[in-house]
Amino acid sequence: MVPPSAVSLRHVSKSYDGRRAVCDLALDVTPGEFLAIVGPSGSGKTTIMRVIGGFETPDTGTVSIAGTDVTLLPAEKRNVNTVFQGYALFPHLSVIENVAYGPRMRGCSRAVRRAKAQALLERVRLGDAAERRPHELSGGMQQRVALARALANDPAVLLLDEPLGALDRKLRDEMQRELRRVQTELAATFIYVTHDQDEAFGMADRLAVMRDGRFEQIGAPAVIYDQPANAWVALFVGSANKIRARVDRVGGIATLRSDLGPIEAGYLADGLVPGDSALVVVRPEATYFGKDDPAQPAGANRLAARLVDAVAIGPSLRLRAVTAGGVAFESIAPRNREFPVTDPLVPGDPVVVSFDAVASRAYHDETLS
Numbered sequence: 001m002v003p004p005s006a007v008s009l010r011h012v013s014k015s016y017d018g019r020r021a022v023c024d025l026a027l028d029v030t031p032g033e034f035l036a037i038v039g040p041s042g043s044g045k046t047t048i049m050r051v052i053g054g055f056e057t058p059d060t061g062t063v064s065i066a067g068t069d070v071t072l073l074p075a076e077k078r079n080v081n082t083v084f085q086g087y088a089l090f091p092h093l094s095v096i097e098n099v100a101y102g103p104r105m106r107g108c109s110r111a112v113r114r115a116k117a118q119a120l121l122e123r124v125r126l127g128d129a130a131e132r133r134p135h136e137l138s139g140g141m142q143q144r145v146a147l148a149r150a151l152a153n154d155p156a157v158l159l160l161d162e163p164l165g166a167l168d169r170k171l172r173d174e175m176q177r178e179l180r181r182v183q184t185e186l187a188a189t190f191i192y193v194t195h196d197q198d199e200a201f202g203m204a205d206r207l208a209v210m211r212d213g214r215f216e217q218i219g220a221p222a223v224i225y226d227q228p229a230n231a232w233v234a235l236f237v238g239s240a241n242k243i244r245a246r247v248d249r250v251g252g253i254a255t256l257r258s259d260l261g262p263i264e265a266g267y268l269a270d271g272l273v274p275g276d277s278a279l280v281v282v283r284p285e286a287t288y289f290g291k292d293d294p295a296q297p298a299g300a301n302r303l304a305a306r307l308v309d310a311v312a313i314g315p316s317l318r319l320r321a322v323t324a325g326g327v328a329f330e331s332i333a334p335r336n337r338e339f340p341v342t343d344p345l346v347p348g349d350p351v352v353v354s355f356d357a358v359a360s361r362a363y364h365d366e367t368l369s
Helices: 045-053 095-105 110-123 139-151 169-186 197-203 221-226 231-236
Strands: 007-016 019-029 034-038 060-065 080-084 157-161 190-193 206-211 214-219 241-249 254-258 261-265 277-282 288-291 302-313 316-322 328-334 350-354 360-364
Touching: 007 045, 019 045, 019 060, 019 214, 034 045, 034 197, 045 060, 045 080, 045 157, 045 190, 080 139, 095 110, 095 139, 110 139, 110 169, 139 169, 169 190, 169 197, 190 197, 197 221, 206 221, 206 231, 214 221, 214 231, 231 277, 231 360, 241 261, 241 328, 254 277, 261 302, 261 360, 288 328, 302 328
Parallel strands: 034 190, 034 206, 080 157, 157 190
Antiparallel strands: 007 019, 007 060, 206 214, 241 254, 241 277, 254 261, 277 360, 288 350, 302 316, 302 350, 316 328
């Protein structure tokens, strides 16, 4: 028998003062899954969390937790807990008392709740800090205490709303690894909201990409990055070079015409036919800059530009070039391998921007609709 979803949303909509925050959403989260929800501000991410957590009642639709309809139940009646950006630890209680607070409210004996709290503190590697007060801990340590406290009541689902937003970059990187480790070890179900795409891609089993109260695409991080469902997702997730073009031929490798030259694309969105406007998207790591060589024959996916800058950022070299018409392109290459250019490039050099057809994807150009 297939176990019920940890969380199931069906036709969920919610409005505030006549403005639709989320619209007809459907979602299933598998037990033990780490789902990250990403999207621009105002896309509906926090509303979803509040609806699942019981802080908001949807206008339409149903919310189920572990197979039980909880749509009309308040937060305290749901087997769900939430970790916020603010740790909300009780300053007058010790770390272990903070973690044991939930089981205490549920009537667990002192011995049982302290044993459980200590086990969770060991799990988040704070076992030796049990008797300290929150103000004696670093921000990252306080966040781990908040995580342990949220897990103390064995929630069916743990909601995490921008939990690392207050930490500096190094601490955030450390906490990402800790969150993923704890989630994996406990086989817990996490639903994580963040504006930081690196966090989402680095931790989640699946991503749900939101826009204007709807899911644009739900899938594994690699699938969403490599195979975006539409132009909006392609441009929202990560970085991308874009070329406006018109479809010339479909089938197999599609051909398109642009003001910059002929384009070949390995993917053409459904419904595009010859004559249609399209947006061709190519990731920077699949885009190459080379010395402009007049002896090199012209061809598809070879565009003339001029190098604007080249910057070393950690292990990567980031180059930017601009065409005569003002279209910008970016290329990213690892610095620990031979860069695919015979001669070094310097700003001001004329260059040829090139990319393989299989790396380019042509979508409906939503900006013209």
